[in-house]
Amino acid sequence: MSNAYLDLLAYFGIGGAHPGGFNLTQTILEDENIQLSESVLDVGCGTGQTSAFLAKRFNCQVTAIDKHPIMIEKAVERFKNNPASVKVVEGDAECLNFEDDSFDFIIAESVIVFTDIEKTLHELARVMKSNGRIILLEMTAEKNLSKELQRTVCNLYGIKEILSEEEWRVKLQQAGFTRIEIIDTPSELSPSEVDDINQSDNIKKELFDLLEEHNELITHYRHFIGYRAFKCYF
Incomplete structure (x- = not known):
């Protein structure tokens, strides 16, 4: 089933649309000691901004x-003339077409809630290695x-629920992660600076209206809706 908010991100071709933006991504990843030999999975890669950084920075x-065909199209376009070692795959995060224990490092930025x-x-x-x-x-x-605010947020983003930090911890533990850390970041949502855009032609007015709704929600409810950066191990 189509998600209008994800369509918005795809057709506008916005890189780093997640909370904290690409600057936060770079800051977090700079602290990771990713080795040349390690296999990395970028789930919900969008137009490929984070994947490009990972390949270039850590070789x-x-x-x-990503599941969205427009995102995949723009990610493939990004790497067309780029020697970075990135394999772009269209696929569903709920049913990954990878073998068990395939990846040393996985990153997902504002993906799982959708x-x-x-x-x-x-x-x-399942696809993360035991020491990953x-x-x-x-x-x-x-x-x-x-209930009214929950309904407003869920309807805008096409999601089913908004979890608290503790509820995220419980679900992560139920999935098998035994060590769960919170990376120190600002927790409030705020409009991210976007300087990576690959906009499609003839975008429908409804998507511009939805973008305005999104910005208004962040402005008015940033003390109620935030985000966390979790780092998890087995």
């Missing part, structure tokens, strides 16, 4: 996967949200 083999959370977390745990690690940046409820 490692990156597999970039899926069946339990299914996706179990899939990520995963970093997740995900929307988080900062306070007890009214």
Whole structure:
């Protein structure tokens, strides 16, 4: 089923649309000691901005996967004339077409909340090596949200639920992760600076309206809706 907000990101071709933006991604990844020999999976890769950084910075083999065909098209375009070792794959995070224990390092930036959370977390745990690690940046409820606000947020983003930090921890533990760390980042949502755009032609007015709704929600409810960066191991 189509998700209008994900269509928005795809047709606008926005890189680094996740909370904290690409600057946060770079800051977090600079602390990772990713080796040349390690296999990396970028889940919900979008247009491939993070995958490009990983391949260039660490010279490692990156597999970039996304479900949205427009995102895949733009990711392939990004790497067309780029020697970076990135393999772009169209696929579903809830049912990954990879063998067990395939990846040393996995990153997912504002992806899992748009899926069946339990299914996706179990899939990520399945394809991660026993000595691997995963970093997740995900929307988080900062306070007890009214039913009206929950409904507003879920309808806007096409998601089923907004988890608190503790609820994320529980689901991560249920998926098999035994060590869960919170990476120190600003927790409030705020509009990210976007300087990586590959916009499609003839974007529908409805998507411009949705973008305005998104910006208004962040402005008015940033004390209620935030995000966390989790780093998880077995």
